[in-house]
Amino acid sequence: MKKITRLLFLAVAFMFTAFSMAQSTVSGTIMDAEMNAPLPGANIVEKGTTNGVSSDFDGNFTITTQSTSGEVVISFVGYGKVTMSFNGNTNLGKVTLSPDNTLEEVVIIGSGVIDLAEDRKTPVAVSTIRAAEIQEKAGNWDLPEVLKSTPSVQNIKAGGFGDGQMFLRGFDQTNTAFLLNGQPINGMEDGKMYWSNWSGVMDVANAIQVQRGLGASKLAISSVGGTVNIVTKTIDNKPGGFVQQMVGNDNYIKSTAYFSTGVGEKGWSFSGLLGHWQGDGYVDNTQGQGQTYFFSVGYQPNEKHALNFLLTGAPQWHAAAGSGSIGSFLESERGRRYNSWNYDGVNSPNTLNGGSYPGGRNIYHKPVANLSWDWTINEKSELSTVLYGSMGRGSFAQARTSGDEVTYARGSNNNHNWYGLVTNYNNQLTENLNFNIGADVRLYNGIHFRDVREFVSVNSVSANSGYSGDYLLTEAGGINPWEVFFNPNNDHSQRFGYDYEEQINYGGLFGQLEYTKNKFSAFFQGAISNQSHVRTEYLNTTLMGVSEESEKVNNIGYNLKVGAAYELSDMHKVFVNAGYYSRQPFHDTLFKNNRGGNELLVPEAENEEITGFEAGYQFNGGRAISANLNVYHTTWDNVTKYRSNGKVGDEFLSYQTLGVKQVHYGVELEVMTRPLDKLSLNGFLSLGEWQFKDNAIERTFNNDGVQVGEDEEILIDGFSVGGAAQVTAGINGSFEFCKNTSIDGAWNWYNDMFSTGSLGDAPLSLPSYDTVDAGFSYKMEVGKKGTSSVQFRLNVNNVFDEVYLESVNGTLQASANPEENYKGVNKQNTGRFGYGRTWNTSIRFNF
Structure with missing residues (x-):
């Protein structure tokens, strides 16, 4: 046994x-x-x-x-x-x-200054849109439309091509930092973004990452709502390219071609993209057209060094949609397509739609160039540097009339020369400790004036500087973006209304330490910066053409961020972050107005104070399901707002509001699932509460910058912040029902919305709405071993043609007479309806 x-x-x-x-x-x-x-x-x-x-x-x-x-x-x-x-x-x-619908692996140059959340172990609230989704769903839309299925993000289309606005956690674009390959691209004067200047970025984007709240950025930037990182093509490892043709609603057409040589034996690579688009626009008389160009040269002499030069631009013009009352849209036969801002029966070589003249046109060309260098110093350290520059030239050409006749187009020009440097040194000090240090330098010259863009029924225009007497305008600057760029109006004697420049210089230092050991990580990050302002007046001076310079204004700003994370297991991770920003005021809030010379407002605008807290939980269930849960609390305090209200009687009045405070807090849930091999199903829910806290002080100034009347207390405490829905939700998914053939769809819901308007007036509660989008994709492999392919894509937005109020700028309360209201909102308020059903389809040959 x-x-x-x-x-x-x-x-x-x-x-x-x-x-x-x-x-x-x-x-x-x-x-x-x-x-x-x-x-x-x-x-x-x-x-x-x-x-x-x-x-x-x-x-x-x-x-x-x-x-x-x-x-x-x-x-x-x-x-x-x-x-x-x-x-x-x-x-x-x-x-x-690599994405299965791109050519080959892409090398990112300047990665050390491209602030991606994955670059550090300690997480932030983040969502990433990758190339495959961008290529399919971008269609003929701007970036904000692609991001609308991201928690706490809302896109407002605003009528014309490229006029959309994005809100992030209730903050508009001026309070969201946008970076292109590590380069800041928000306007230096006011933080604004104009998507018409960046229409080509979707054609070359490899990925877009939305960092909500504090974010992972190492730059000396102080965004309030969050940071959007746009990463574009640089070097393709292997040769290839594509040709794409797209058509869409309202005679939209877009042609694009791209080719890359790949990396040669000696380390050189070349790539280029050219495109042209044009269309009539969904709203009546909002035609537009433009081009896209992208050119990249890369050189990798050895494994330690990689260099890349990139040049891209998107010259364009598009007609604008005028504002109108809600009632004017409802009463018009054109409904949502109604545009009050155009003039019929005008005989001009630049008329649109058989004789109508656009009320306003945006004309702009903004080439952007950067030179990137990545140096792998040794196994533990590396240096990334990006030197960049841009030259913006263009204007908003607004029709001016005499009676019912358009006489000329007045150009409000906003030109600039912008140069900068971003550099970052990274060193793995020990096995557990990583160190980053870097610099951010920006030199900005803004050039602002009014002139004649086009004579329509007259040959000259009389003007008066207010100081130097009467004179005559006899030259027109043009309305073609290429002409405007290469032939800017540099003649001060042909400018009127206002004519001034500003020099804004910015220098910042930032650093970060991150400690990781086993399942724990923590970071500390700090930045300090100085921003100087000088304003030069040309028009309102004793002698026309003789400039007068303001005193220099210097403002010191800084930010501190700290965070920690712990990996409970392979499936569970928690984190917490906190930060404080002291952000310099924008240039536009420092000086009295654009007509009254170089005097500073008194008291001067002070630094804004931003305090943020956030915590999160990440669940990684592997193939089946993953989820992110975030909570946040952001206080935006000591804000100064400045606005001009135009001419009131004989005076041009302007207003300075001091001590504005907003508090935004909420919860965000994002769930990603793949219940079947060929089926993905995702969803999100954002619950926010955004309110003004405490009251503010407002001052009124006349044309000479002299205060009119006494300080006035503005009662805003407890008012809801308008502009974006405070509660949003969405479900999106895709299903590959047979090989290389798939359908996808997205449902988005917006609730708890409020109007915008003058501070001190209670905002209106707006009706909620939801939309459904759908898409179809098919890819056919061709050539030897499937090295080439033909892709077909169809997008349909707002499938069920939902009629909804997208935004309202007004505070007129609902009338007692129901017929004077629309879904509880007084029809006399100015508003904008969202687009109805739209579509685009494309065919793309990859080789």
């Missing part, structure tokens, strides 16, 4: 030994090629078996195989599969996945 027992024991031991000998451990890190960042939730399966695991938060995985040699298949929805061989215990190192 003992012998039998021993024999059985030896047999079982031999079987276990043989089984263990037949196993191996395979490990590695899955990386996203476009973002150069870890890819959590990727699937790793031993080929020929059902044995598989998923990558963790940091892209890492370990799989125990059922055999000592073989292959593992690595995949992620929307990315091409990679098959890797193993023999015994194997560490595959970094395994890069």
Whole structure:
């Protein structure tokens, strides 16, 4: 009996030994090629078996195989599969996945200054839109439309091409930082964004990351709502390109071609893109057209150095949609397409739609160039530097009339020359401690004036400077964006209304320490900056053409951020962040007005104070489900607002409001699931509460900058912040019902909305609304081994043609007579309806 027992024991031991000998451990890190960042939730399966695991938060995985040699298949929805061989215990190192509808892996140059959340272990509230989704869903839309299925983001289309506005956690674009390959692109004077100047960015975007709230940016920027990082193409590893043709509603047409040589044997690479678009616009008389160009030269002399020069621009013009009362839209036969801002029966070479003249046209050309250098100094340290510049030239050409006749187009010109440098040094001091330090320098010259863009029924215009007497305008600056760029109006004697320049110089230093050990990480980040302002007046001076310069204004700003995270397990991670910003006031709030010379407002605008707290929980269920839960609390305090109200009687009145305070807090939930191999289903819910706190003080100034009357207290305490929905939700998904053929859709809901208007007037509660979008994609592989493909895409937005109020600028309360209201809102308020059903379709040949 003992012998039998021993024999059985030896047999079982031999079987276990043989089984263990037949196993191996395979490990590695899955990386996203476009973002150069870890890819959590990727699937790793031993080929020929059902044995598989998923990558963790940091892209890492370990799989125990059922055999000592073989292959593992690595995949992620929307990315091409990679098959890797193993023999015994194997560490595959970094395994890069590329989107399956792009050409090949993309090299990001200047990655050290592109502030991506994945660059550090401590998380932030973040959502990333990758190239595959951008290519499919962008269509003929601007960036904000693509981001609308992101928590706490809302897009307002605003009528004409490129006139949209994006809100993030209730803050408008002036309080959201936008970065293009690490380069700040918000307006230096007022923080504004004009999407018509960036229409080409969607054609070359590899990824877009929305960092809500405090964000991960290492720059000396102090955004309030969050940071949007746009990462574009730089160098393609292998040659290829595409040709695409798109058509859409209202005679929209867009043609695009791209080609890259790939990286040659000597390290050189070249790529370029050209495009042209034109269309009539959804709203009547909002025609537009433009071009896109992109050119990139890369050079990698060795493994330590990579350089890239990039030039891109999007010259365009588009007619604007005028504002009107809600009632005017409802009473018009054109409904949502109604545009009050155009003039019929005008005989001009630049008329639109058979004789109508646009009330206003945006004309702009803003080339942007940057030179990037990545230097891998050694295994522990690297330096990234981006030198950039842009030259903006253009204006808003507004029709001026005499009676019913358009006489000329008045140009309100906003030109600039902007140069900057962003550099970042990164050093892995120890196994657990990483150090970043860098600088952000910006030199900005803004040039602002009014002139004649086009004579329509007259040959000259009389003007008066207010100081230098009467004179005559006889030259027109033009309305073609190429002409405007290469032939700007530099003649001060042909300017009127206002004519001034500003020099804004900015210098900032920033640094970050991040500590990681096992499952814990923490960071501390600080930045300090100085911003100087000088204003030069040309028109309202004793002698026309003789400039007068203001005193220089210097403002010191700084920010501090700290955070920590703990990985409870492979599936659960928690984090908390806090920050304080002392942000310099915008240039436009420092001086009295654009007519009254160089005098500063008294008291001067002080630094704004921004305090932010956020906490989050991340769940990584691998292939099946993942989720992010964030809570936030942001206080925006000591804000100075300045506005001009135009001419009242014989005076041009302007207003300075001091001590405005807003508090925004809320909860955001984002869930990503893949219940089936070919089905993805995602959803989000954002619950916000955004209010003004305490009251403010307002002062009124006349044309000479002299205060009129006494200080007035503005009662705003407890008012809701308007402009964007405080509660949003959405569900989106895609299903590949057969090979290379898929459908997708998105439902978005907006609730708890309020109007905007003058401070001190109670905002109106606006009706909620929801929209449904849908898409269809098909890809056909052609050529040898599927090296080329033909893709077809159809997008339909607002499928059910929902009629909804997108925004209201007014505070007139609802009338007692129901017929004078629209869904509880007085029809006399100025408002804008959202677009009805729109569509675009494209065919794209990848080679």
